[in-house]
Amino acid sequence: MNGNNEKVQNRSINQVLIDRGMTIEEVEALLHTPIPDRERAFFRAIYETFYRANELLMCNIEDYDRKTGELVAKCTKNKYNPKTKQKIKSPPKHMKISPSTMLLFKTIIRNRKRGPIFINRQGQRLTKTYLQRYIHNLATRIGIQKVTHVTETGKNYYLVTLKALREAGERHTDFYGADPEITARGSQHSMRIKEKYYKKSGWDEINETIRKHHPSFRGEI
Numbered sequence: 001m002n003g004n005n006e007k008v009q010n011r012s013i014n015q016v017l018i019d020r021g022m023t024i025e026e027v028e029a030l031l032h033t034p035i036p037d038r039e040r041a042f043f044r045a046i047y048e049t050f051y052r053a054n055e056l057l058m059c060n061i062e063d064y065d066r067k068t069g070e071l072v073a074k075c076t077k078n079k080y081n082p083k084t085k086q087k088i089k090s091p092p093k094h095m096k097i098s099p100s101t102m103l104l105f106k107t108i109i110r111n112r113k114r115g116p117i118f119i120n121r122q123g124q125r126l127t128k129t130y131l132q133r134y135i136h137n138l139a140t141r142i143g144i145q146k147v148t149h150v151t152e153t154g155k156n157y158y159l160v161t162l163k164a165l166r167e168a169g170e171r172h173t174d175f176y177g178a179d180p181e182i183t184a185r186g187s188q189h190s191m192r193i194k195e196k197y198y199k200k201s202g203w204d205e206i207n208e209t210i211r212k213h214h215p216s217f218r219g220e221i
Contacts, residue, residue, distance in 0.1 A: 046162060050166055061112055064117060069096045074092045093186075
């Protein structure tokens with residue numbers, strides 16, 4: 001992709017929420033650009049597992065199976081019960097990463113036995129702020145970043161973000177023929193509102209669907 005693809009448009013907030021996703025071509029450009037293995041592993045993992053950035057960052061080496069590629073997110077976003085006005089603790093998520101991403105995990109984990117998977121030079125857990133800034137700067141540099149202006153608030157919203165990458169993984173899997181209800185359950189992006197419409201799929205069914213339909217597992221990214 002040549003040049004800066006940044007565009008300014010006047011949109012409503014609802015339209016921004018719909019259009020904040022990334023195309024498959026944009027994801028390919030992002031993941032194939034030369035960047036450190038640590039950042040590439042994080043971006044691939046968030047794209048493949050549909051985990052929220054904080055859920056992925058809180059994963060430890062002890063939560064990862066090096067043989068199967070299963071990565072368990074124990075610190076998941078709590079649900080909110082509007083009737084009781086209390087938060088309900090969500091169960092852990094069990095998702096698997098692709099063989100290509102497993103190789104990157106092997107490189108960044110090396111001989112470490114425990115602790116955070118994604119760490120900085122001081123051995124501390126990476127922050128969401130750092131990765132948000134990184135993906136924005138990278139997307140801008142390779143010409144895929146887009147910005148939209150929200151009329152009601154007067155704010156500009158960037159459309160290539162960690163959240164957009166996560167949602168793109170789910171949407172692209174659906175595009176290749178996956179059952180949208182199963183991928184929605186895997187991402188748990190709106191279970192509080194839509195849970196009654198979802199299949200009560202187990203993690204095995206969710207992962208089988210993703211391995212069959214996700215671009216990374218199909219060997220296309």
